[in-house]
Amino acid sequence: xxxxxxxxxxxxxxxxxxxxxxxxxxxxxxxxxxxxxxxxxxxxxxxxxxxxxxxxxxxxxxxxxxxxxxxxxxxxxxxxxxxxxxxxxxxxxxxxxxxxxxxxxxxxxxxxxxxxxxxxxxxxxxxxxxxxxxxxxxxxxxxxxxxxxxxxxxxxxxxxxxxxxxxxxxxxxxxxxxxxxxxxxxxxxxxxxxxxxxxxxxxxxxxxxxxxxxxxxxxxxxxxxxxxxxxxxxxxxxxxxxxxxxxxxxxxxxxxxxxxxxxxxxxxxxxxxxxxxxxxxxxxxxxxxxxxxxxxxxxxxxxxxxxxxxxxxxxxxxxxxxxxxxxxxxxxxxxxxxxxxxxxxxxxxxxxxxxxxxxxxxxxxxxxxxxxxxxxxxxxxxxxxxxxxxxxxxxxxxxxxxxxxxxxxxxxxxxxxxxxxxxxxxxxxxxxxxxxxxxxxxxxxxxxxxxxxxxxxxxxxxxxxxxxxxxxxxxxxxxxxxxxxxxxxxxxxxxxxxxxxxxxxxxxxxxxxxxxxxxxxxxxxxxxxxxxxxxxxxxxxxxxxxxxxxxxxxxxxxxxxxx
Amino acid sequence: xxxxxxxxxxxxxxxxxxxxxxxxxxxxxxxxxxxxxxxxxxxxxxxxxxxxxxxxxxxxxxxxxxxxxxxxxxxxxxxxxxxxxxxxxxxxxxxxxxxxxxxxxxxxxxxxxxxxxxxxxxxxxxxxxxxxxxxxxxxxxxxxxxxxxxxxxxxxxxxxxxxxxxxxxxxxxxxxxxxxxxxxxxxxxxxxxxxxxxxxxxxxxxxxxxxxxxxxxxxxxxxxxxxxxxxxxxxxxxxxxxxxxxxxxxxxxxxxxxxxxxxxxxxxxxxxxxxxxxxxxxxxxxxxxxxxxxxxxxxxxxxxxxxxxxxxxxxxxxxxxxxxxxxxxxxxxxxxxxx
Numbered sequence: 001x002x003x004x005x006x007x008x009x010x011x012x013x014x015x016x017x018x019x020x021x022x023x024x025x026x027x028x029x030x031x032x033x034x035x036x037x038x039x040x041x042x043x044x045x046x047x048x049x050x051x052x053x054x055x056x057x058x059x060x061x062x063x064x065x066x067x068x069x070x071x072x073x074x075x076x077x078x079x080x081x082x083x084x085x086x087x088x089x090x091x092x093x094x095x096x097x098x099x100x101x102x103x104x105x106x107x108x109x110x111x112x113x114x115x116x117x118x119x120x121x122x123x124x125x126x127x128x129x130x131x132x133x134x135x136x137x138x139x140x141x142x143x144x145x146x147x148x149x150x151x152x153x154x155x156x157x158x159x160x161x162x163x164x165x166x167x168x169x170x171x172x173x174x175x176x177x178x179x180x181x182x183x184x185x186x187x188x189x190x191x192x193x194x195x196x197x198x199x200x201x202x203x204x205x206x207x208x209x210x211x212x213x214x215x216x217x218x219x220x221x222x223x224x225x226x227x228x229x230x231x232x233x234x235x236x237x238x239x240x241x242x243x244x245x246x247x248x249x250x251x252x253x254x255x256x257x258x259x260x261x262x263x264x265x266x267x268x269x270x271x272x273x274x275x276x277x278x279x280x281x282x283x284x285x286x287x288x289x290x291x292x293x294x295x296x297x298x299x300x301x302x303x304x305x306x307x308x309x310x311x312x313x314x315x316x317x318x319x320x321x322x323x324x325x326x327x328x329x330x331x332x333x334x335x336x337x338x339x340x341x342x343x344x345x346x347x348x349x350x351x352x353x354x355x356x357x358x359x360x361x362x363x364x365x366x367x368x369x370x371x372x373x374x375x376x377x378x379x380x381x382x383x384x385x386x387x388x389x390x391x392x393x394x395x396x397x398x399x400x401x402x403x404x405x406x407x408x409x410x411x412x413x414x415x416x417x418x419x420x421x422x423x424x425x426x427x428x429x430x431x432x433x434x435x436x437x438x439x440x441x442x443x444x445x446x447x448x449x450x451x452x453x454x455x456x457x458x459x460x461x462x463x464x465x466x467x468x469x470x471x472x473x474x475x476x477x478x479x480x481x482x483x484x485x486x487x488x489x490x491x492x493x494x495x496x497x498x499x500x501x502x503x504x505x506x507x508x509x510x511x512x513x514x515x516x517x518x519x520x521x522x523x524x525x526x527x528x529x530x531x532x533x534x535x536x537x538x539x540x541x542x543x544x545x546x547x548x549x550x551x552x553x554x555x556x557x558x559x560x561x562x563x
Numbered sequence: 564x565x566x567x568x569x570x571x572x573x574x575x576x577x578x579x580x581x582x583x584x585x586x587x588x589x590x591x592x593x594x595x596x597x598x599x600x601x602x603x604x605x606x607x608x609x610x611x612x613x614x615x616x617x618x619x620x621x622x623x624x625x626x627x628x629x630x631x632x633x634x635x636x637x638x639x640x641x642x643x644x645x646x647x648x649x650x651x652x653x654x655x656x657x658x659x660x661x662x663x664x665x666x667x668x669x670x671x672x673x674x675x676x677x678x679x680x681x682x683x684x685x686x687x688x689x690x691x692x693x694x695x696x697x698x699x700x701x702x703x704x705x706x707x708x709x710x711x712x713x714x715x716x717x718x719x720x721x722x723x724x725x726x727x728x729x730x731x732x733x734x735x736x737x738x739x740x741x742x743x744x745x746x747x748x749x750x751x752x753x754x755x756x757x758x759x760x761x762x763x764x765x766x767x768x769x770x771x772x773x774x775x776x777x778x779x780x781x782x783x784x785x786x787x788x789x790x791x792x793x794x795x796x797x798x799x800x801x802x803x804x805x806x807x808x809x810x811x812x813x814x815x816x817x818x819x820x821x822x823x824x825x826x827x828x829x830x831x832x833x834x835x836x837x838x839x840x841x842x843x844x845x846x847x848x849x850x851x852x853x854x855x856x857x858x859x860x861x862x863x864x865x866x867x868x869x870x871x872x873x874x875x876x877x878x879x880x881x882x883x884x885x886x887x888x889x890x891x892x893x894x895x896x897x898x899x900x901x902x
Contacts, residue, residue, distance in 0.1 A: 132781035152783075231771045233734070235778075237768070237902075246770070250738035251894055252636035252662045334780050334803045338708050341803065357610045419639075423647040432649060508635060514629040528633050528771045530603030531799060 003423035034393035037383045039043055044442040045405050048417030052409065053267075055260040062258035063265045066244065073223060073241040076158060076233075080222035083213055084163025088169030089313060091176055094307035105311045106174070109165040111319040113496065114546045116503045116520065118227035118527060123322030124151045124160050125231055126335055126532075134325065137339070157233035163318040168221075171496065172454055174393040175489060176210035177203075179458045191315075195302070210412040211459050212277050213450050217361070217407070219273065223266050224410040226506075241266060245412050255414060263413030270408030274401060331538035348537035359538065363545055365433060366502050367520040370549065373496035378490050380441070381448025385456045386482070390448075390464070400449075407446035411506030414443065418511045431513040439507035444497050451496060455489030456482075484492045496548050502546045519545065546553040578594040584835055591831035592623065598832035601862045603637045603699065604799055604819065606855040615642035616839050616849055623832050634658045634740055637750040641824065645671055650826050653833035656696055656840075658819040659740045661890035662881050667692045673823040675834055679841035686879045687859035693822030696840050697850055700792035700859040706802040709782035719753060719810045722788055723760050732766040733775050737897035743774060745789040746897065747889050748815035748878040761788070762900040778838025781806060790815070796846040796868055796889060799876040807869075818859070 004218075009089045031167040033392045063070050093108050095102050128151035139147050164508075180203065204211075226242040237520055240260045248259040252388065285289050301307065329335055333345045339526065352359050388391050388400045418439045421431055429435045459482065505520040512521055519542045526535045573804045579897055592598075602609050609631065613713045617625050628641065634657045641657075657663070666672050672692045680694050688694035703716055714726065722732060735742040769775050769786055775787045776794045780803040792814070794800060794808035822838055839845045846858040855866040865871045880886035890897075 003725065033706060045719075055784045109683055126781075129781065129783050131783050235733075235767045235769050235774075239902075243770075247738040247894065250633065252635065252638055252659045252740070252890060253665070254635065254639050255894065333632070334799050336708070336780050336782060336803055338782075339784065341708065355607060357607050419643055423643050423649055430649065458613075509632065514626060515632070525605075525632065526773075530773055531797075533799075534771065 011181065011539065017356060031393070034387050034391060034396075037380070037387055037402050038393075038395060038399050040400060041047070041384060041402055041445065042379065044438065044445065045402050047421040048414060048442065049267075049405055049409075050417075051420045052260045052263055052413055052417035054255055054421075056474060060257075060261075061265075062244070062248075062255075062261040063241075069241060069244055071240050072238060073266075076154075076161075076221050076225075076229065076238075076240050077222045080161045080165060080225075081219040083159060083217055084165035084218045084222075085169050085211070088164035088171075088218075089173055090209065091166065091170045091311055091314060092173035093310055095174065096177070096301050096307075098301045099304045099311075100308050102308075105130065105308065105315070108315045108319065109170055109311060110314070112164050112183075112326045112500050113167045114543050114550075115319065116227070116505075116523070116539065116542070117161065117225060118231070118505075118523065119536070119543075120164050120322045121160055121228040121231035122329070122527075122532065122535065122539075123325035124156070126325040126329055127155070128153070129143075131335065134328070135321075145152060151439040153236045154238040156235055156236075160232060161222055161228045162312075164228070165218045165221060166314070166318065168496075169211070169277055170211040171433055171492060172214040172217075172451070173207060175205050175460065176493065180206055209278070210281060210454050213454055214308060216270075216273050216277050217447070217450060220266075220270050220407050222439050223269065224412075226410070228413065232512045237559075241354070242410050242412065249412065249416070252534075257542070260413055260416065263409045266410055266413075267390040267405070267408045270404065271401070274404050274408075277399075278397075298329055308374060311431075326536040326539055329533050330540055332533060333412070334531075334533065346530070347434060348533035350532055352538040352541060356522070356526075358525070359515050359519075359541065361515065361542065362519045362522040365516055366542075367545060367549055369433060369436055369440060369518060370498040370501040370546075373436055373444060374494045376437070376441050377444050377448035377497050378452065379495045380445060381450075381493065382456075382486065384445075384449045385453035386478075389453060389456050392463060403449045404446045406443050410442060411504075414508045415439065415507035418507055420444065423513070427526075431511075431516070433516045435511050436508060436516055436518070439511055440501050440504055443504065443507055444500055448493055448499060451493035452486060452489060455486040459485055491553070495553060498549060498553075501545050502542065566624050568623045571574070581674050584838055588831050588834050590680040592620065592829070594624045594833050595829040595832050597624040597628060597829050598624065598654070598836055599827075599829065600625070600628070600836065601630045601637045601655045601657070603624035603632065603657040603872050604849075604854065605633075606744050607743050609849075611853055612840075612849050614847075615845075616836060619839065620832075620835055628652065632660075635738060636664050642666075642671075645824070645826070648826075649895070650824060651828065652824055653829045654821060655821060655824055657891075658697075658817055658890055660742075660820060660880070661820050661887045663822065663889050664690070667822075671825050673825040673827060673830065673833075675823045675837060676839060677837050679838055680844070682843070682860045682862065682877045684859060684861070686881075687821075691818070693713065693820040694841055695818035695856065695859045696821040696846070697819035698859050698872065698877075699741070699817040699819065700809075700877070701741050701748075702792045702795070703786050703788050703808045703819060703885045704776075704779060704790045704792075704795045704805050705786045705808070705809065706779050706804045707806050708780060710785055711781075714785075716786070716808045717811055719749060719757065719812050721810075722786065723757075723764065727785065728764045728769050730765060730787040732761075732764055733769055733774060733778055733789045734767050734901075735772060735784070736770055737894045738770075739772070739789055742789055742897070743890060743893045744815045744817045746893065746900075747880065747886065748813075751810055751881070752878055752887075758900055766901070768901055776800065777803070794865075794870075796855050796866065807871055812875075813878040816857075816877045816879055818879075819856075830891060 011088040095106055128149045130136060130148050130150045136148050151160065184202055185198055188202050224242060226246055229240045229243050230246065233240065245259045245262050259549050326374050330348050332342050336342060383402050384399060388396045422435050463481050464477045469482045503520050505524050507520045508518050509524060512518060521541060523535060523538050526538055613625050628651055636653065637657045638659065641652055641655055656810045667689055674691045676691050682690050684695045703722060705716065750793055766788060769778065772791050772794060775790055778784045781808055792807055795805045821837060823830060823837060827833050840849060843860060843862055846860050846863045850856045850858040851864055851866050857865060857872045
């Protein structure tokens with residue numbers, strides 16, 4: 001019996017509201033799953049968390065002595081989130097059926113996910129530094145030195161981070177939009193509601209879970225962002241928590257207490273945010289996929305060309321221009337304000353492909369870790385989401401909070417906790433790829449949970465319940481009903497997790513060994529010690545590697561027919 | 564040309580000049596079978612150096628335990644392993660003399676009386692524990708294509724000129740050992756008012772030396788005031804127009820010591836490595852040929868195109884304990900000056 005036929009049968013038999021079965025009596029398989037998953041999450045998250053909190057509260061609390069940096073950090077987080085939500089939300093609302101080139105644009109607007117923020121920041125610093133930026137050189141040639149765009153500034157760091165973070169709200173919001181039941185919109189229109197009112201009263205409230213989830217994710221990610229503030233903010237005197245953490249950890253003796261104190265502060269902010277999010281969403285229903293069939297919205301969007309134009313502008317700013325800058329840097333002996341001195345060369349590509357000893361080993365390790373992390377975390381994320389949303393498992397709220405913890409702390413600080421814990425653990429994993437897999441799985445668990453929970457939230461429990469009433473076991477209902485319906489979201493989560501794993505650097509730099517080095521570390525090492533052209537060339541290789549794997553996975557998805 | 568011929572001759576003779584290693588140590592190293600080095604020297608050049616070592620001792624696995632990262636991370640990793648009593652490294656090469664002094668006092672560095680220590684001057688070694696495998700000058704570097712005509716640099720005090728105020732100069736942040744050495748040694752030499760006046764110039768503070776070099780090449784700043792000297796001598800830097808300045812008052816020097824870690828799993832392999840890296844042959848290969856850095860051994864020539872170390876008036880810390888304390892206080896001191 002297929003999921004559709006079970007759903008149909010349940011609907012027609014009028015047994016869609018027998019929720020009591022799932023929520024009152026907890027079947028054994030669910031109970032075992034609940035306990036097992038909670039245990040795994042606790043083992044992954046708690047030891048490093050305890051290590052960090054213990055270290056962070058051991059001496060004077062560093063943020064108290066730097067109120068300016070605390071303010072900078074909060075401003076950076078808030079404004080970046082605002083920027084990313086406006087961009088990502090605008091893109092999600094713009095790219096609806098009927099927009100010219102929509103399918104291509106949907107793929108292009110998520111391209112910034114493939115570019116690491118470090119590369120995007122470097123690209124923009126070459127594009128819009130006040131004296132030598134390519135854009136400024138062109139501007140100065142056209143209108144003189146009166147107009148200068150200076151991206152090496154606090155505003156520059158915020159906008160560039162917003163550009164890099166926008167795909168996250170776009171993905172979550174566009175998935176939520178796709179799942180909207182058009183009958184709700186039609187009902188509003190039939191009753192005479194104007195488009196603006198429909199948007200305000202129907203669409204916005206139904207998008208609230210995805211909007212809040214993505215806003216929290218972006219905010220927390222922005223708080224933990226190091227590379228963009230380091231490249232664009234620090235030279236302008238704009239220091240945030242992560243640049244303080246970097247300086248604390250890289251100096252000798254390392255001021256780990258200061259670094260972890262910053263981590264504890266950010267953890268506290270995120271816990272408060274998560275509570276606020278739960279309070280907003282707690283008592284409301286956002287279900288849009290039920291047992292009743294619906295047909296897609298047939299209305300033509302207004303101003304399709306304008307919407308497409310906005311999306312193309314975003315693609316240009318977030319992907320095309322930084323890529324051009326990277327390609328320019330990778331193909332030039334060096335970048336300088338004097339164009340006459342520049343000469344094109346393949347030396348950087350030759351270096352990273354032939355001479356740089358870390359390239360090929362790192363590429364292989366990165367792909368392996370990316371595939372394993374994405375698979376493990378998307379499954380674990382689904383399990384956590386299901387327990388939190390579908391069961392009355394005691395402590396499910398705690399499980400939800402716990403699964404968010406790794407995100408709530410800057411990756412550099414959480415990685416310290418991982419190092420302190422795993423260097424002590426008497427398992428033969430220290431210095432192997434295994435320890436990196438554990439670190440990645442812990443670090444990206446929140447993304448797996450949030451991505452899958454957004455999908456599960458929109459799936460009415462009546463579908464599973466109906467299957468159970470029709471005689472399906474819990475496992476059978478999961479396999480035939482829940483999993484097929486969340487599969488597209490799972491695949492999107494897998495791709496996101498794979499790409500993020502390919503870019504992970506904070507845990508890797510503390511935990512890798514010569515044979516478990518990954519591409520992101522190789523790029524970071526070049527950034528710290530090498531030549532910008534080499535960084536750009538290796539960054540390209542990293543980008544291409546990610547794109548090839550994601551292309552293969554998406555190709556398989558299309559062949560299987562659930563695109 | 565004569566210099567090149569001499570260099571080639573010395574290279575050819577170097578294996579004969581190197582002291583023969585103790586056969587008992589070689590045999591013990593053979594039994595150990597591996598060497599794990601934690602290295603803070605940047606880039607792929609160190610792997611070339613390791614390959615030369617491997618050619619001498621092919622029975623050692625030098626790849627499995629090798630770890631390469633900037634100094635801060637090398638120290639964090641090594642100390643975390645020592646704290647956890649799970650040391651996997653034998654030898655450490657890291658550019659922070661204060662850390663070496665402290666780790667030696669804490670018993671974290673093993674005593675090893677390498678015969679090569681005798682070739683190093685006092686101040687570049689801690690007899691029986693470590694010696695400087697590399698020496699990096701910290702100098703001002705400018706781009707001849709962007710520096711305004713008439714602005715000449717011969718002294719550190721030239722950096723205090725009014726025309727260099729407001730983001731025309733760049734330095735590294737407090738985490739960089741280069742920056743600490745620059746501050747400490749110039750304050751010792753020129754007085755603490757020098758760094759206060761320099762801070763009043765409102766320099767740009769950057770995260771890494773590579774970023775600093777890039778900013779000078781691109782003309783975003785006029786002068787990198789505290790740059791590792793070798794960065795100005797790479798072929799790309801020379802083509803881009805970078806010029807190294809050796810100020811008259813002297814050049815602060817950052818040492819990159821190497822030593823055997825206490826509790827090393829392969830101590831004999833570690834001893835062979837230390838003997839090799841500190842030998843004339845090893846120093847010439849590592850510093851003169853591969854990195855373009857200085858060797859503290861007087862019998863090793865400077866890299867091509869660079870002033871001999873003695874002529875740069877190298878500035879080194881005179882009081883080890885004062886240096887260590889200043890290193891601890893530096894983040895706060897830096898913040899007071901530059902934030």
